[in-house]
Amino acid sequence: MLVSRLLEYVGLEPGRFEMRWISASEGGKVAETVREMTERIRKLGPNRKMRDER
Amino acid sequence: MKQAVEELRRQAAGLLKEERVKCVIGWTQGTDVARAVPFFATSVRQAARLTWTPFCVNNLSKYLLNHRYDNTPLAVVVKGCDSRGINRLVQDRQFVRERVVVLGLPCGGMLDREKVLRVVDPGAALQEVEDRGSEYMLRTDKGEYGFEKREALLSKCLECEHNIPVVSDLMIGPQVPSPAGSGIDRFAGVRELETRDPAVRSTFWDRHFARCLRCYACRNVCPACNCKECSFEQAVPGWQQGACWLSKRNHPGQNYLFHLIRMFHVAGRCIDCGECARVCPVNIPLRELYRKVMKDAEELFAMKTPGTDPEEVPLLSTYRTDDPEEFS
Amino acid sequence: MRYAYYSGCTLHATAREFDLSTRAVCSRLGIELEEIPDWNCCGATAAHATSxxxxxxxxxxxxxxxxTQEADLLVPCAACYHRLVTARKEMSENPHLRERVVRIIGREYRGRIGVRSLLEVLDHLDPERLAAGVVRPLRGLKVACYYGCLLVRPPAVTGFDDPEQPQVMDRLMRQWGAEPVDWGYKTECCGAGQGFSNEPVVLKLVRDILxxxxxxxxxxxxxxxTLCQSNLDARQGHVNRVYGSDFRxxxxxxxxxxxVGMGMEARELGLDSLFVDPRPVIRALG
Amino acid sequence: MPRTGVFVCWCGSNIGGVIDCPETAAAASGFPGVAFSTDYKYMCSEPGQNMVIQAIREHRLDRAVVASCSPRLHEETFRKTLVRAGLNPYMLEMANIREHCTWVHGADIQQARIKAVDLVRRAVAKANRLEPLFESEISVTRRCLVIGGGVAGIQAALDVADAGHEVILVEREPTIGGNMVKLDKTFPTLDCSACISTPKMVAAATHPNIKLYTYAEIEKLAGYVGNFEVTIRQKARYVDHEKCTGCGTCWEKCPTRVPSEFDAGIGQRTAIYIPFPQAVPNKPVIDREHCRYFATGKCEICAKLCPTGAVDYGQEDLVLTEKVGAVVAATGFGLFDWSRVYGEYGYGQYPDVVTGMQFERLVNAAGPTGGKLLRPSDGATPRTVVFIKCVGSRDEAKGRRYCSRICCMYTAKHALQVLEKVPGASVFVFYMDVRTAGKGYEEFYQRAVNNGTVYVRGRVSKIYQDGERLVVRGVDTLLGRPVEVDADMVVLATAVEPGSGAAETARILGINTDQDGFFQEAHPKLRPVETHTRGVFLAGACQAPKDIPDTVAQASGAAAKVAGLLSSKWLSTNPMIATVNEALCTGCFLCVPVCSYRALEPKKITERLPGHPPREREVAGVNTGLCQGCGACNVACRAGAIEVRGFTNEQLLAEVDALCQ
Structure with missing residues (x-):
């Protein structure tokens, strides 16, 4: 909660960060969560902050 | 404050004379009227140079770290806010509490140097300071000046939480009223920023972080930063730019990450002494960054300002099953 | 306590005695009923099979x-109740459907009011208040509470009582001093809906229940x-003829x-308009 | 520069049927550090492994990436291959392109190909930074804890004890024997259940290597494989078993009667009781909840009558600890409480609707009716008995979705028992399917059919009491018409479910449960008696519904595993554990409380730094025996002084970098 609030505070879009409890036995939930998250991030586009050109 | 200064010198001299400590870490008058600098008194004669003015803003607890692995007994002078740093270091087991004599000074607030110098000639010699409760009276060789506390104190002092040290072996000088303004919202600055548009916030921090010099002054002055080797300094072979987490280059994205990582290292441990923001040469409002976590932690987990209680465990190192959560 | 009252068509025709007794009982219990102005048929039995x-x-x-009356809707008839409560649920779960329906009926509908069966309302009344109404307890009367197929099913829609072992009516009867019997046909179908199209089946179902x-x-x-009542009441003679039984x-x-428990007259309650005359049973109560 | 070999496995068509393995291998050859890459149909087979060995020798490879299945399956295999090739076994990295790629992305071959290459690139990046790791050894306490004294626990205990190791057998009920000893007959042989289980109970109780704790529960399990310490709570029996001779005077005279758990609630027992006459130990306990003395302070009949003065109302729970090297969980099963949800069967209101277990007690010679089949309501002999299978099983809406496995067989057994005990009885069985996978099972079912049981394929929709009879209404789906049976008694085959307290036991043991609440085995096929917690094994129905032969077989399997573990005094440890960089450690010890295995403790070091005199300070130290390599300390360490070997920051970041390319 602290992290998501902080990231929003420093200007990241809400939804770029998410935390879920998923046990090792919940394969379906992992896939579903990742899929949701990927879709959401794709809509937000790439994160321009913290980019490194090393 | 004259009385306190005298008592401070006397106590310090006593500790040194009886060899209870090898060194008393305090302040002495600096190069201009509105400056006090850290001072390490190792003899009775040097103890006489210690001072206590509304310019003794440096948090001296950090200096204990220089001695963390030797066995020398030390004394350190602390204000209320600095005293939380003592608890921080003891909790982090960086210092054995018994090895340090903490000299506590009730504090009426620190004056903003800039504001004072607008009125007083820097070359003037400070003779005496009088804390009149709502104002400070400075007597110099070039005249007397009064400063309303409400006007001239550092902003952190107007939000003061502990003007009496939370930990001390010896309290020096008379009790003074807290300089905190009544009804002041400690987190007003954070709240103000929170209400802004995300895009505005984003630019706000981008602009500030872009100016960061990566001088690490904020880290060096911080009593919560007590790693043996900072993770930003850890060089890993094969990572040309230095540390494995991020490069040392001065680059907006990397600076951003630097501040966020540092932020997390002190989250739940930052004692809010405000030194980071004070020492920043490019005036990044670091305090507003660290206090964001402090505010959320207080609201969500009822966290007290870290360092308040010597027994507390840093927030991010505890787990309670009844902690609130937003994810499932 | 105020409710919008939906009597439905049957309560104005074959089940007039249900309307009569409902109004009488409610007014005695201080339940204020405001009949919905310009109400229409709920569509039971035919509409949902059509469209x-x-x-x-x-x-x-x-x-x-x-x-518009800003009160929950009270429905005595199980069939009407079932239709209204189903429609309410469907619209609350399907905004698209609600939009279409609102366009058809040409009225605003926001889904703010609840739909209550009279049984449910009575069950939630303060037991002491209920007890105060009993002046002539139905002591010794053995009643078989028959809920029928619509009142408590499907549970996801009705939800105020157990779909397999409903108890609301049993509780109420017990409070009135009657003795509900344990029997297995509380929620079996009486076949009323097939009354005209498949009479032999209905006769068997009615026979089994009786x-x-x-x-x-x-x-x-x-x-x-209302459907169950008329079906079970009016068809007893026919059943007796076909099965050679002697049900009354x-x-x-x-x-x-x-x-009756409140001491009202048989005529007030429409007891005289039933096929199988209940008055001997009532009189036996003393 | 590392010389990494990449070996892409087809896994037959599992991987090779979706992606183009030679293409993946070719792509890998271009990755930094890769000196050799190839593909093969079955890399884990002998020719496959030999190919790896040959490649290592021929191309002077010093590390390998195997892109195949989950490391769970074959990491050990390929580590051994590396050893055979003369490399350190930990110079292996696996890329899981089966479970993580082809199995789940079979529908999108193009993406699967890209992902497989990415996964290999990741593995290569990590492999390039691998370092050799070395195992160390820990000592083993050569004793075993068995939790649960049913047939599984007894069998496991006996087998381990016979192998020469000490066994601690803990049972929460006042007697061992579990569910099996409650049964009347066993299918398919119809031999008497008690006759075959009671001798085993006695054997367990008298075995010199077995220490029996009945009426006791485990409270805590600390430590790790080879060195567990278990805390056992011996519940107060209020009877001193040292003094008690089991004469029976007390329970004959006790004035309180309560439903007997052993008789599934249809018989009665006293408040001071033994569950059944052949109980082991054959000495009573007092049920404090129902005892008149504990309720009112008066009575004390048992204390007054006891010839040896064994009754002790002041007895308290006893907490004790035992050290063991291995643990077998054999906590058995419970039965689904149908009366909560099956309203159509009357919510348990009709006395003559009973469960299979109650039926067992009704036909048991030692049961409340002395073995006469009499229905509970009025003691009449039922002429028509209806059995309903799958009550709670295979029913997601009301019960559990799995098949309970034993009901088909015991229902057939019950049907035969009715036909045998009540000549001329009619027996109906409503079923969904008849499943008789087992030796002699189908023949047994046929016998039930041939002896006159009427099997009706369909569910029962309603049971109601009509006078003295129970009307069972259902449907015969083969005839496609409703059926109604007037029954005297109905027997429900209720679902097998995890025993009460299974979740708590799993938590104490640190093992997983599956989605149905049964204990999770390490691998459904290849490691069926092991758990993911090393040193903890499973036996019997706590893992899944099982009949007696399977339970006993699994118990013996678990015992064999335990005996293997305890066969040596030493055990090699996993080297992939936490390590502290002492130069970086500031000694804050925030890592100490986060370690669930208590593997971290302060230790003193002398530090020599240029320009300083040698100085002593405290840093965190890792106990290599206790550490499981979970990485919790790694995360807690702010100074970044702790890393997990085989998962260092450098290695992990290299992987992330490789994936983000």
Whole structure:
């Protein structure tokens, strides 16, 4: 909660960060969560902050 | 404050004379009227140079770290806010509490140097300071000046939480009223920023972080930063730019990450002494960054300002099953 | 306590005694009933077999009208209750459907009011207040509470009582001093819906219900559905002819029995308009 | 520069049927550090492994990436291959392109190909930074804890004890024997259940290597494989078993009667009781909840009558600890409480609707009716008995979705028992399917059919009491018409479910449960008696519904595993554990409380730094025996002084970098 609030505070879009409890036995939930998250991030586009050109 | 200064010198001299400590870490008058600098008194004669003015803003607890692995007994002078740093270091087991004599000074607030110098000639010699409760009276060789506390104190002092040290072996000088303004919202600055548009916030921090010099002054002055080797300094072979987490280059994205990582290292441990923001040469409002976590932690987990209680465990190192959560 | 009252068509025709007794009982218990102005048929028995949209729209118009009265809707008839509560649920879960229906009925509907069966309302009344109404307890009367197929099913829609072992009416009867019998046909279908199209089946179903209730020792059947009541009441002679049985089991609305317990007159409650005359049973109570 | 070899496995068509393995291998050859890459149909087979060995020798490879299945399956295999090739076994990295790629992305071959290459690139990046790791050894306490004294626990205990190791057998009920000893007959042989289980109970109780704790529960399990310490709570029996001779005077005279758990609630027992006459130990306990003395302070009949003065109302729970090297969980099963949800069967209101277990007690010679089949309501002999299978099983809406496995067989057994005990009885069985996978099972079912049981394929929709009879209404789906049976008694085959307290036991043991609440085995096929917690094994129905032969077989399997573990005094440890960089450690010890295995403790070091005199300070130290390599300390360490070997920051970041390319 602290992290998501902080990231929003420093200007990241809400939804770029998410935390879920998923046990090792919940394969379906992992896939579903990742899929949701990927879709959401794709809509937000790439994160321009913290980019490194090393 | 004259009385306190005298008592401070006397106590310090006593500790040194009886060899209870090898060194008393305090302040002495600096190069201009509105400056006090850290001072390490190792003899009775040097103890006489210690001072206590509304310019003794440096948090001296950090200096204990220089001695963390030797066995020398030390004394350190602390204000209320600095005293939380003592608890921080003891909790982090960086210092054995018994090895340090903490000299506590009730504090009426620190004056903003800039504001004072607008009125007083820097070359003037400070003779005496009088804390009149709502104002400070400075007597110099070039005249007397009064400063309303409400006007001239550092902003952190107007939000003061502990003007009496939370930990001390010896309290020096008379009790003074807290300089905190009544009804002041400690987190007003954070709240103000929170209400802004995300895009505005984003630019706000981008602009500030872009100016960061990566001088690490904020880290060096911080009593919560007590790693043996900072993770930003850890060089890993094969990572040309230095540390494995991020490069040392001065680059907006990397600076951003630097501040966020540092932020997390002190989250739940930052004692809010405000030194980071004070020492920043490019005036990044670091305090507003660290206090964001402090505010959320207080609201969500009822966290007290870290360092308040010597027994507390840093927030991010505890787990309670009844902690609130937003994810499932 | 104020409710918007939806009597429905049957309560104005074949089940007039249900309407009579409902109004009588409610006024005695201080339940204020305001009949919905310009109500229409709820669509039971026919509409949902014809068009889903029609069945929801018919019920929705009544809901929309009741909403203007700003009180929950009270429905005595089990069939009407079932239609109204189903329509309400469907619209709350399907905004798209609600939009279409609102366009059809041409009225605003926001889904703010609830739909209550009279049984549910009475069950939630303060037991002491209920007890105060009993002046002539139905002591010794063995009743078979018959809920029928619509009142408590499907549980996801109705939800105020157990779909397999409903208890609301049993509790109420017990409070009135009657003795509900344990029997297995509480929620079995009486076949009323097939009354004209498949008579042999209906006769068997009615026979089974009457037989089980009799074997369980019931003096009468209590029901909450106009279709069940008329089907079970009016068809007894036919059943007796076909099966050579001798059933004379009064089939009353629970409101009628409550009214009796309140000391009301048989005529007030429409007890005289039933096929199987319940008055001997009532008189036996003393 | 590392010389990494990449070996892409087809896994037959599992991987090779979706992606183009040679293409993946070719792509890998271009990755930094890769000196050799190839593909093969079955890399884990002998020719496959030999190919790896040959490649290592020929191309002077010093590390390998195997892109195949989950490391769970074959990491050990390929580590051994590396050893055979003369490399350190930990110079292996696996890329899981089966479970993580082809199995789940079979529908999108193009993406699967890209992902497989990415996964290999990741593995290569990590492999390039691998370092050799070395195992160390820990000592083993050569004793075993068995939790649960049913047939599984007894069998496991006996087998381990016979192998020469000490066994601690803990049972929460006042007697061992579990569910099996409650049964009347066992299928398919119809031999008497008690006759075959009671001798085993006695054997367990008298075995010199077995220490028996009945009426006791485990409270805590600390430590790790080879060195567990278990805390056992011996519940107060209020009877001193040292003094008690089991004469029976007390329970004959006790004035209180309560439903007997052993008789599934249809018989009665006293408040001071033994569950059944052949109980082991054959000495009573007092049920405090129902005892008249504990309720009112008066009575004391048992204390007054006891010839040896064994009754002790002041007895308290005893908490004790035992050290063991291995643990077998054999906590058995419970039965689904149908009366909560099956309203159509009357919510348990009709006395003559009973469960299979109650039926067992009704036909048991030692049961409340002395073995006469009498229905509970009025003690009449039922002429028509209806059995309903799958009550709670294979029913997601009301019960559990799995098949309980034993009901088909015991229902057939019950049907035969009715036909045998009540000549001329009619027996109906309503079923969904008849499943008789087992030796002699189908023949047994046929016998039930041939002896006159009427099997009706369909569900029962309603049971109601009509006078003295129960009307069972259902449907015969083969005839496609409703059926109604007037029954005297109905027997429900209720679902097998995890025993009460299974979740708590799993938590104490640190093992997983599956989605149905049964204990999770390490691998459904290849490691069926092991758990993911090393040193903890499973036996019997706590893992899944099982009949007696399977339970006993699994118990013996678990015992064999335990005996293997305890066969040596030493055990090699996993080297992939936490390590502290002492130069970086500031000694804050925030890592100490986060370690669930208590593997971290302060230790003193002398530090020599240029320009300083040698100085002593405290840093965190890792106990290599206790550490499981979970990485919790790694995360807690702010100074970044702790890393997990085989998962260092450098290695992990290299992987992330490789994936983000």
């Amino acid at each position: 889903h949209l029609l069945s929801v729209a018919l019920a929705a118009r009544n809901l929309a009208l009741a909403e 037989a089980t209730a009799s074997r369980a020792g019931a003096d009468c059947l209590v029901c909450a559905c 089991l009064p089939v009353m609305y629970f409101t009628q029995l409550i009214g």
